[in-house]
Amino acid sequence: MTLPLMTRRAALMAGGALFLAGSAGALTLSRQAGDRKFVLVILRGALDGLAAVAPFGDAHYRAARGKLALAPPGEAGGVLPLAEGFGLHPDLAFLHQQWTGGQLAIVPACASPYRERSHFDAQDVLETGAAEVFGASDGWLGRALTALPPELKREAVAISGSLPLVLRGSASATSWAPSFAPSPSEDTLSRLMDLYAGDSLLGPALASAIETNAIASASGMDGMDGKGRRNGPGAYKGLAEAAARLLSAEGGPAAAVLSFDGWDTHANQGAANGQLALRLAGLDAAMRALRDGLGAHWSKTVVAVVTEFGRTVAENGTGGTDHGTGSAAFLLGGAVSGGKFGGDWPGLAPKALFEGRDLAPATDIRSVFMAVLQDHWGLDRDTLSRTVFPDGTGVRPITGLIRT
Amino acid sequence: MPRTLAASIAVNRFGLGARPDEPEAATTDPKAWLAQQLTRTSSFTLPSGGLPTTRSAAEALGSYLEDLKTKTDGKAGKMSPEAQEEAILKPLKQLREILIAEIEARTLRGLTTEAGFAERLVLFWSNHFTVSANKAVTIPFAGVFEREVIRAGMTGTFADLLVASTRHPGMLLYLDQAQSMGPNSKAGERRDKGLNENLAREILELQTLGAQGGYTQADVTEFAKALTGWSLAGGRTKLLVPGADPGDFIFVDRFHEPGTRTVMGKRYSADGEGQGEAILRDLANHxxxxxxxxxxxxxxxxxxxxxxxxxxxxxxxxxxxxxxxxxxxxxxxxxxxxxNPEAQKFKSPNEFFLSALRFTGLPKVERKAITAAYGLLGQAPWQAPSPEGWPDDAASWAGPDAVIKRIEWAQGLADRLGTKVRPESLARAALGPALSVATAQSIDRAESASQGLTLALMSPEFQRR
Structure with missing residues (x-):
């Protein structure tokens, strides 16, 4: 998707780096036979995409970002070079290594169809996959799992106490979080199952939890006593480790959803160091832990790291940034055809900014999700643009991002 | 004990759940019992014995920030983990002691109050005007905000509550208002600092009109400009106005964006602090x-x-x-x-926790057990993840893992009480006619008193209200 105002910086993004939304690839379900895993990481609170993926080569970058601008590669606190004048934040060393190794693709300026600036409504749209707020009551990943052929693995787990909206709508989705108390006795659980026989809320919830706990204990996670941090950047790694263990367990689920919070950097955001840098370092450590924990499964895994919207290009009055529009998304994993960008780059020229203040959304984030669901899981275009993304007929998957 | 279904609804749905020693007043006339709680200020106020005032909270924050500055000297990023522990985490832990004392006081109030409906309203409005202690600077203010703004405002109007909330240091700091400056204000021009629109946006979106309430980005910016200058004395901003104590609301004229503002199509002429307040009052009555x-x-x-x-x-x-x-x-x-005779709402973790404690009739709970429970159940007071506050629907709270955590906690409580309780009589005392035959039977057939209590607390009817 390209907005009319944008300068298509095809020259800047040349060399095979620019992948426009293209035609559907041939789809075969056999691709899925190898137990292909998908991990969705939602950065809640709105990631400043320009801080994570800095367009230091953009002529307007330094002026537009002011004190938030990062130094060029090689200088103190400088970015880690990608290509075509982009660099990763210095605290994203693991991601940079994945880029160099061809296992990280970046969509530098994307957003959901939502164009206002409420976190809550934006997360609703990001997770339902609809074109507008409250456009659906369940989530696109939940519907995608339901649409998979029954002979394939359709289970998913959220590493959280409750099921996030994106997974609702699937009967095989469950949630799991490290425990801080002794487990209930099996006898008590079975008596409660009897008591919940006619309860459409508690019955399925408990049945699903019992099943997940069985997987967790079979993979040695009983000992997770919750000594790690429970929120903030220190918690990201523990959540990623838990996801890796569940996914790689015998009979483990096909998908996991992680939520990392704390990205709403309205004040004292920092640049090479500071609050946002700490969160990015936490994200980087979590992605490394995911790779390490998945072991042999990594080669057939796609991880998507996304956020609900971006932040203002300019610094606000308190050393932070306010709610914006376009932000960056990442695809990484052994099944990613990486070392390249997806989608357009609108540029930071004042007239290219959305409403004069935000990075313009050059790519519809649904085209990233569609790419994964089509090329990684083999879902067909019709299912994707009608069932999984109910208003998705005008959106096309970005091609070439997944190894098929 | 609630002897009629209406009485059971009054104490369990409107209130925080029945205690075994619940007065009979609810049974006699449930509606009158609820109504009489609404106009008495004593239903809402929480005696502040030992808890901080806004001023002492501001002083605690001031000394924390001073301490942090001395110990880290701007080099926090280069310190060893041990030095960071000493310089950053220890002072933070001290600051958190204030929050933990507030959590304990609110929990004990919930456990013992005879005005359960009033307390539930406090929790509802406190969530509507969320001040979350998930930022260091708001930690000492979250509890006192609830006591001095929410509880004190329950017998007044929504507009007065909104204005009081917006003026309190807890809110000013939580939503980054305290240092917001108009780009053309005296301070803004000189210091290359400027506007922060966070508070203005969240008031419009979450506290008043709602995201679909008809405002635009321009309204957010205009309202944010009108609010510039709303700040607090002392603490981080070092704004000491003559006669103002730390934590006092102050209007800082040199931060204020000069000129007329237009919000939701209405013009507000330059009136200093009055400009922002006039907009707040119109929003409240929209x-x-x-x-x-x-x-x-x-x-x-x-x-x-x-x-x-x-x-x-x-x-x-x-x-x-x-x-x-x-x-x-x-x-x-x-x-x-x-x-409605059928309970429709799945209890939030906090409602479940408080009603379960009331169910047992315990007079008191240890501080450590309180914080551990909130952590396990997933709803620590004043620690909502965002300004939207805690969610209020079953889908958010009845996830598979959350249900398991409730069972784990209920079992832990039941194990501690051991054989001291008679679960079936407690269940009857708490739920009255709402106790189902199936649950009563299940409790009756339990292998131990402890298991019976777990089953009672986890029964479908006790999980709902």
Whole structure:
């Protein structure tokens, strides 16, 4: 998707780096036979995409970002070079290594169809996959799992106490979080199952939890006593480790959803160091832990790291940034055809900014999700643009991002 | 013990659950029992014995920040983990002691109050005006904000509550207002600092009109400009106005954006602090606000998808009473939908925790057990993840893992009480006629008193209200 105002910086993004939304690839379900895993990481609170993926080569970058601008590669606190004048934040060393190794693709300026600036409504749209707020009551990943052929693995787990909206709508989705108390006795659980026989809320919830706990204990996670941090950047790694263990367990689920919070950097955001840098370092450590924990499964895994919207290009009055529009998304994993960008780059020229203040959304984030669901899981275009993304007929998957 | 279904609904759905020693007043006339809580300030106030005032909270924050500055000397990033522990985490832990004392006080209040409906209203409004202690600077203010703004405002109007909330240091710091400066203000021009629109946006989106309430980005920016200058004395900003104590609300003229502002199509002439307040009062009385508040209140007390007629009745009450909260709350009591014999709402973790403690009749709980429970159940007081506050629907709270955590906690409580309790008589005392035959049988057949208590607390009827 390209907005009319944008300068298509095809020259800047040349060399095979620019992948426009293209035609559907041939789809075969056999691709899925190898137990292909998908991990969705939602950065809640709105990631400043320009801080994570800095367009230091953009002529307007330094002026537009002011004190938030990062130094060029090689200088103190400088970015880690990608290509075509982009660099990763210095605290994203693991991601940079994945880029160099061809296992990280970046969509530098994307957003959901939502164009206002409420976190809550934006997360609703990001997770339902609809074109507008409250456009659906369940989530696109939940519907995608339901649409998979029954002979394939359709289970998913959220590493959280409750099921996030994106997974609702699937009967095989469950949630799991490290425990801080002794487990209930099996006898008590079975008596409660009897008591919940006619309860459409508690019955399925408990049945699903019992099943997940069985997987967790079979993979040695009983000992997770919750000594790690429970929120903030220190918690990201523990959540990623838990996801890796569940996914790689015998009979483990096909998908996991992680939520990392704390990205709403309205004040004292920092640049090479500071609050946002700490969160990015936490994200980087979590992605490394995911790779390490998945072991042999990594080669057939796609991880998507996304956020609900971006932040203002300019610094606000308190050393932070306010709610914006376009932000960056990442695809990484052994099944990613990486070392390249997806989608357009609108540029930071004042007239290219959305409403004069935000990075313009050059790519519809649904085209990233569609790419994964089509090329990684083999879902067909019709299912994707009608069932999984109910208003998705005008959106096309970005091609070439997944190894098929 | 609630002897009728109406009495059971009054204490369990409107209140925090019955205690075994619950007075009979609810049974005699449930509606009158609820209504009499609404206009008495003593139903809402929490004696502050030992807890900080806004001023002492501001002083605690000031010395924390001073301490942090001395010990880290701007080099936090280069310190060893041990040095960071000493310089950063230790002072933070001290600051958190204030929060933990507030959590304990609020929990004990919930455990023992005889005005359960009033307490539930405090929790509802405190969540509507969320000040989360998930930022260091708000840690000492979250509890005192609830006591001095929310509890104190429950017998007044919504507009007064909104203004008081917006002026409190807890809110000014939580939503980054304290240092927001107009780009053309005296300070803004000189210091290359400027506007922060966070508070203005969240007031519009979450506290008044709602995201679909008809405002635009331009309204957000204009309102944010009108609010520039709203700040607090002392603490981080070092703004010491003569005669102002730390934590006092102050209007800093040299931060204030000069000129007329237009918000929601209405012009507000330059009037210093009065400009922002005039906008707040108009927002409070806007029909979209009535609609949003009515929807949230109906969703909280009736069902996740409340009937339109109930929402309309509440919105009308809000509009015709000028946003008078006791009138609004009394309308809620009068709605037939609120007395549906079938419990529609799945309890939030906090409601489950407090009602379970009341169920057992315990007079007191240890501080450590309180914080551990909130952590396990996933709803630590004043630690909502965002300014939207805690969610208010079953889908958010009844996830598979959350249900397991409730069972784990209930079992832990039951194990501690051991054989001292008789679960079936407690269940009857708490739920009255709402106790189902199936649950009563299940408790009766339990292998131990402890298992019986776990089953009672986890029964479908106790999990709902």
């Amino acid at each position: 029909p979209s606000t009535a609609q949003r508040v009515a929807t949230k209140l109906a969703r909280h007390f009736i069902s996740d998808a409340p009937p339109v007629s109930a929402v309309e009745a509440l919105a009308r009450s809000f509009r015709t009473s000028g946003g008078r909260l006791p009138a609004l709350h009394e309308t809620l009591i009068s709605l037939d939908d609120a007395w």
